[in-house]
Amino acid sequence: MASVDYFDYEPVAEQARIPPDKLASLREVLRAEFPHDDMLFELHVLRACMAVRDGLITLDELLPQVSPAPGA
Known part of the structure; x- marks a missing residue:
């Protein structure tokens, strides 16, 4: 796992x-x-992670939304 320094997102x-x-x-x-x-x-x-946990968005919806634009 990656080092977490500020926000402990792994349990979420x-x-x-x-x-x-x-x-x-x-x-x-x-x-x-x-x-x-x-x-x-x-x-x-x-x-x-909180948005997925709380049912506000699915992973399938989230990952395309946060993908960088082509050429970025």
């Missing part, structure tokens, strides 16, 4: 039943959006 990901490979995909996409800001990166991972 487990509660949301996000598989490790999907969490890794989410982390990869969000890291690309926040390459130099660990706090914002972890905050967005946490918020995405």
Whole structure:
């Protein structure tokens, strides 16, 4: 598992039943959006996991939405 420094999103990901490979995909996409800001990166991972856990969005809906634009 990756080092968590600011927001402990891993338990929330487990509660949301996000598989490790999907969490890794989410982390990869969000890291690309926040390459130099660990706090914002972890905050967005946490918020995405909470949204899945709370039934506000599914992983299938979420991952395409957070994918970077072509050429980005």
